[in-house]
Amino acid sequence: xxxxxxxxxxxxxxxxxxxxxxxxxxxxxxxxxxxxxxxxxxxxxxxxxxxxxxxxxxxxxxxxxxxxxxxxxxxxxxxxxxxxxxxxxxxxxxxxxxxxxxxxxxxxxxxxxxxxxxxxxxxxxxxxxxxxxxxxxxxxxxxxxxxxxxxxxxxxxxxxxxxxxxxxxxxxxxxxxxxxxxxxxxxxxxxxxxxxxxxxxxxxxxxxxxxxxxxxxxxxxxxxxxxxxxxxxxxxxxxxxxxxxxxxxxxxxxxxxxxxxxxxxxxxxxxxxxxxxxxxxxxxxxxxxxxxxxxxxxxxxxxxxxxxxxxxxxxxxxxxxxxxxxxxxxxxxxxxxxxxxxxxxxxxxxxxxxxxxxxxxxxxxxxxxxxxxxxxxxxxxxxxxxxxxxxxxxxxxxxxxxxxxxxxxxxxxxxxxxxxxxxxxxxxxxxxxxxxxxxxxxxxxxxxxxxxxxxxxxxxxxxxxxxxxxxxxxxxxxxxxxxxxxxxxxxxxxxxxxxxxxxxxxxxxxxxxxxxxxxxxxxxxxxxxxxxxxxxxxxxxxxxxxxxxxxxxxxxxxx
RNA sequence: UGGGGCGUAGUAUAAUGGUAGUACAUCUGGUUUUGGUCCAGACAGUUGGGGUUCGACUCCCUACGCCCCAGCCA
Numbered sequence: 116x117x118x119x120x121x122x123x124x125x126x127x128x129x130x131x132x133x134x135x136x137x138x139x140x141x142x143x144x145x146x147x148x149x150x151x152x153x154x155x156x157x158x159x160x161x162x163x164x165x166x167x168x169x170x171x172x173x174x175x176x177x178x179x180x181x182x183x184x185x186x187x188x189x190x191x192x193x194x195x196x197x198x199x200x201x202x203x204x205x206x207x208x209x210x211x212x213x214x215x216x217x218x219x220x221x222x223x224x225x226x227x228x229x230x231x232x233x234x235x236x237x238x239x240x241x242x243x244x245x246x247x248x249x250x251x252x253x254x255x256x257x258x259x260x261x262x263x264x265x266x267x268x269x270x271x272x273x274x275x276x277x278x279x280x281x282x283x284x285x286x287x288x289x290x291x292x293x294x295x296x297x298x299x300x301x302x303x304x305x306x307x308x309x310x311x312x313x314x315x316x317x318x319x320x321x322x323x324x325x326x327x328x329x330x331x332x333x334x335x336x337x338x339x340x341x342x343x344x345x346x347x348x349x350x351x352x353x354x355x356x357x358x359x360x361x362x363x364x365x366x367x368x369x370x371x372x373x374x375x376x377x378x379x380x381x382x383x384x385x386x387x388x389x390x391x392x393x394x395x396x397x398x399x400x401x402x403x404x405x406x407x408x409x410x411x412x413x414x415x416x417x418x419x420x421x422x423x424x425x426x427x428x429x430x431x432x433x434x435x436x437x438x439x440x441x442x443x444x445x446x447x448x449x450x451x452x453x454x455x456x457x458x459x460x461x462x463x464x465x466x467x468x469x470x471x472x473x474x475x476x477x478x479x480x481x482x483x484x485x486x487x488x489x490x491x492x493x494x495x496x497x498x499x500x501x502x503x504x505x506x507x508x509x510x511x512x513x514x515x516x517x518x519x520x521x522x523x524x525x526x527x528x529x530x531x532x533x534x535x536x537x538x539x540x541x542x543x544x545x546x547x548x549x550x551x552x553x554x555x556x557x558x559x560x561x562x563x564x565x566x567x568x569x570x571x572x573x574x575x576x577x578x579x580x581x582x583x584x585x586x587x588x589x590x591x592x593x594x595x596x597x598x599x600x601x602x603x604x605x606x607x608x609x610x611x612x613x614x615x616x617x618x619x620x621x622x623x624x625x626x627x628x629x630x631x632x633x634x635x636x637x638x639x640x641x642x643x644x645x646x647x648x649x650x651x652x653x654x655x656x657x658x659x660x661x662x663x664x665x666x667x668x669x670x671x672x673x674x
Numbered sequence: 675u676g677g678g679g680c681g682u683a684g685u686a687u688a689a690u691g692g693u694a695g696u697a698c699a700u701c702u703g704g705u706u707u708u709g710g711u712c713c714a715g716a717c718a719g720u721u722g723g724g725g726u727u728c729g730a731c732u733c734c735c736u737a738c739g740c741c742c743c744a745g746c747c748a
Contacts, residue, residue: 123688123696151748186747243746252744254676288746298677300744309746328748352678352743373679375741380685386748428697430687432680435741439685442698452711487711518709527707561707572707637708665709 125431140342144176152194154386155401159377165426168207180209187315201409238273256296333357341369347376381591405592416632416642416658421450460621460635464503466549501578508573518570526571533558581620584653588614
């Protein structure tokens, strides 16, 4: 048997290894995470954050947090704050390196002047429409702007006037003079600056011209001495332009590397569409627990560790792919299985009266806090004559293989006694609303001296001691595997993506829950909703259910 | 049919010329006071066609498929 230690590294790490070998960057690794503050961060950003900060960590390097705030019409401070909070929550540290593209506006302007002076940029009076039509198309080359050969002095004068606010939005732009017949459309005299009389969340009304992404981004990287500028695949076509700008100015020249963004099935990842869900109230806000946002996952009960593990697990390549959202859920289960305290909670209560148990008597049952981690110790749960069990742990006419409670059947109450169902009480509609059971006093703690076996173990809560709560059961937000494909993603919204249970009974230790995710035994993982819970109303969100092979069996056998 | 990328089990991801491996999913079985966890096993793959080579996922040619690009968005 050969023990394999497959320390396989992704293609970006391979590039870094090669760079370190050749001494390309003097063995320096410096990355950056450059979000635009125009929305909340989602799980796709988490992949990028883990990649950029992770690769810096692994290589003893640094990673900057930089806001790419070059478009005041879309950006807001609320987003800046949420992004800082989310990256922090994930556990990454940019130390004193929090930057903004807007910090560089002066330098960017000077660099542009430099390009103008070397005859590599010009002020163009064409309208947006005209620029589009003269750009040509995928097959045909573009045609040169009539303003392309303005004198340098005139360009300088005009560009200064653009900055001074002498023109209306759209009246003029600054363009790079490259090649209108270039096979790469991005190289056909791209716009560097546009006029935007808009107030910026950081620079206010100081500027009315704003740099375009391609012009700004490489210079931001350059000024920060970034070595590896990691971005997503759609920027591959922009790399020649990224390189062109830096070459013209002869400044520090980072290497742009592109990787495939994260896609999840049954999920949308576009910020624009997520914003639509929020704006049109299809969800409860950016941090709705059904949202794939970092803040939503947090509110749902996800741990940062599980997200980090997930990001590591899915890897980094250049292939477009769609990851099964089940893997995200599994990453959570794996983390929480190790760490979540176990508690008993009944989601859909069915009353049980133990007929041979004394009235007004309570005894404390010892329960293990986490079988995966004995160091977390034990706790005591009150037991008494009247209990609640889960409705679906009882069946009047149980099928084969059902080893829970039924008429005449015996089951074990977790950490308590064996009970046998002796009678059922029904309402007018014939539904079972209460059970009468007997208990075997010899089975305290859950095992019998005579060694007889019971197949089923079910959870319970003492009726008089129970804590009342609401629980929200979440399901996927979209019914379609790829909601993005097709006309309108809104039509694929799952109408049952959130189920509210208003009569949940919890063990007393949950009266004042900690801000952690618990395992409700045999049910799943739940966290208190800090936002919606109030002093007299406790609300828990279900992060994810436990794997349930019984439910799977039922489903496969057609209920 | 311009340019740029990508094709390995169902889904992802390794293997840089030398036994196609891993995870998740699926299916079997075992353990279990959570139908959880854990353990064991099974199923299943190099887009097609040529070529180079003792040997090809890997190199070459060719065909096919998929993704991205015609914002004064990022």
